[in-house]
Amino acid sequence: MKLVVLGAGESGVGAAILGKKQNYEVFVSDKGTIAEKYKNVLLQNNIEWEEKQHTEPKIFNADVVVKSPGIPDNVPIVKELIEKGISVISEIEFASRYTNATLIGITGSNGKTTVTNWTQFALKNAGFNSIMAGNIGDSFAKQVASQQAPIYVLELSSFQLDGIVDFKPHIAVITNITEDHLDRYDYKFENYIASKFRITKNQTKDDFLIYDADNKNISNWLANHSIEAKKLPMSFSKLEGDGTYIENENLIITINNTSFNMPTTKIALKGEHNTKNAMAASTVAQLLRIRKQTIRESLESFQGVEHRLENVLKINQVQYINDSKATNINATYYALDSMTSETIWIVGGVDKGNVYEELLPLVNEKVKAIICLGVDNEKIIKAFKNCVEHIVETQSMKDAVNEAYKIAEKGNTVLLSPACASFDLFENYEDRGRQFKESVRNL
CATH class of the missing domain: 3.40.1190.10 (Mur-like, catalytic domain)
Structure with a gap:
């Protein structure tokens, strides 16, 4: 039986290891670059792999294909597999x-x-x-x-x-x-x-x-x-x-x-x-x-989860909170709603169709400054420019935290709650949260 795994991240490499254990002939194909740690795992397990390309004859030869969750169903290779009647499933399945x-x-x-x-x-x-x-x-x-x-x-x-x-x-x-x-x-x-x-x-x-x-x-x-x-x-x-x-x-x-x-x-x-x-x-x-x-x-x-309304440090009586896991409007709504002091809000990233206006009542009530952290911040600025005095654009976590530090006064809170995915400037939300914590500790 031939197993083809598309995407060599955590779930793809996991599926490849399990496939090998279950005596499948395994081939892993990633259109992007495979991270070193996953390459090493594939090599150690003697699993054949390729990166930066999809060799179609090898892929269309599969009995079953495990697709990484990050790959949409509508990409050409997945559509073609389905048309050929080849089973495409998730690693969970x-x-x-x-x-x-x-x-x-x-x-x-x-x-x-x-x-x-x-x-x-x-x-x-x-x-x-x-x-x-x-x-x-x-x-x-x-x-x-x-x-x-x-x-x-x-x-x-x-x-x-x-x-x-x-x-x-x-x-x-x-x-x-x-x-x-x-x-x-x-x-x-x-x-x-x-x-x-x-x-x-x-x-x-x-x-x-x-x-x-x-x-x-x-x-x-x-x-x-x-x-x-x-x-x-x-x-x-x-x-x-x-x-x-x-x-x-x-x-x-x-x-x-x-x-x-x-x-x-x-x-x-x-x-x-x-x-x-x-x-x-x-x-x-x-x-x-x-x-x-x-x-x-x-x-x-229970102590809670890293990157979810996580208290990082208090500096000059300003509390810094890491809520990097807030990748949508609703999660950020919870975060802003739980703030009890004037807040400097760090927001932005890859927008997944956000309607920022839903946050207006909370921003009016709680937020004194907005620090945008994304490649494209136009929607955020448009949504909040009339209700917040300070809106600053930054392109790195270090700059965002430094700007927040300048604006924050005694008793304020600095909240990273991006309401967006992280893929424009960071590897993932964990990377974003860790960079935030590191930048705060370096103040």
Whole structure:
């Protein structure tokens, strides 16, 4: 059997390693340059690869093709593969074929990284042998190839879900759905929503879908489509039947006549969005029958995720916060909403169809200066020029942080919350966040 892997990033190389282990004849092809660390892994595993080109005869000779999530479905080589009847799947789909583990799949426009980490934290506290993978850390395929576990907690992006056929999580979570990545979905929001709901498409009545019932996009979709999985809604309003809700500052979970509750004031991470994240993680924990005391302790002591509203340093009584993971408007909305002092906001990058006007009320209320950090900042300037006195354009993180330092006064906050992807000036959002932290430490 011949396996061709398109794209040699984390997921592509993971799929190649797993393919080799499963006795496929593996060929890896990347149109760009392959990073040194991944080249070394391919060489060590004796896997054939090419970069800066796609050798079509070798690719069209495949029995199955694993496509990296970063490659859109409409690129010519992918279209041609599909026309030739060659199966093109995601690495998530490929990996799931070689494990019988219980799968917990977590998707959503925002919060999925926090929920994935928080769920894994609760499982570890309960002594479960579980591995976290997917859109976070090591790829699912690499983990399946190297260390099998009885449970995988998977963060899943819409791009990863687009390439599934039979992938079926026992527990699926949709944290929320807001407009994001519309450039990949023909600028049709309904295509993006449908992509997220692929997480439940193969679930049966023995599986569970945990979802935010307060999110109109989710509840509208569910009102118009039937699913097999048992639904477990989450809401800030009281629910009848099974689900998770908040009442009188108490988090209450009811599943099959067993209930769990704890005061929301004890939840470690603050803000309404984090209350929802806590609700999702604790509902998964309750489904897995983790002891109530362990769930409570896990909600009370979780420290959060790097690059998500991460306090970096306080310098001259100015707090610097790294929210580099905010790659869309909704994530930045949460960030600005949680600010309690005048804020210097660092924003910008590759725009995925953002409507910045949605942030106007918060910018009016909280922001005293905007520092643009992107190759093209025209839309940001146009949206906010009438409500903020200082708007500065910068082309590097060092310059952005230095400008913020000049403007900031005692008691202010400097917030990096870009609302955009990072690929114009940085490798990824982690690189952007680390450069921010380094620049702050060098002040």
